[in-house]
Amino acid sequence: MTPVLFINCSAAPFIDDIIAGRKVYETRSRNMLRDLVGRRVLLAETGHGRPVIRCSAKITHSFRVLLPEVWDRFRSATRVPGGSAYDWTPSTTEKWLYELDNVRPVPAFTPPEGPRHGRVWMEYTEEA
Helix, strand or coil: EEEEEECCCCCHHHHHHHHCCCCCCCEECCCHHHCCCCCEEEEEEEEECCCCEEEEEEEEEEEECCCCHHHHHHHHHCCCCCCCCCCCCCCCCEEEEEEEEEEEEEEEEEECCCCCCCCCCCEECCCC
16 A cells, blocks of 8 residues: 655646655645655546555655644745745644655646545556
């Protein structure tokens, strides 16, 4: 079983930025990916129809950000556009950053449905 992490690219080309090495941290508003730290995951681009897996990466570690000033220091490494739905807002209390390392492009494919963990990730089992 390989985890597939869904990354919504409707607001910005996040997967392209990950493959190019410009986006080093994936972000979430809660610690939703804690079970994936230390594991290699497939990254699926969403927001344009069916999910398409485009690369894999290892999530090496995570950390919590509690202040907007700290969030701003990591903005370029997250590639989150200012003012977007993923940016810090007045109601934000924390952000979680997950470091993506050893990114490897893969031939793009749409995975079959597998057991889902909300809208965040699913389990993919490659058939022999």
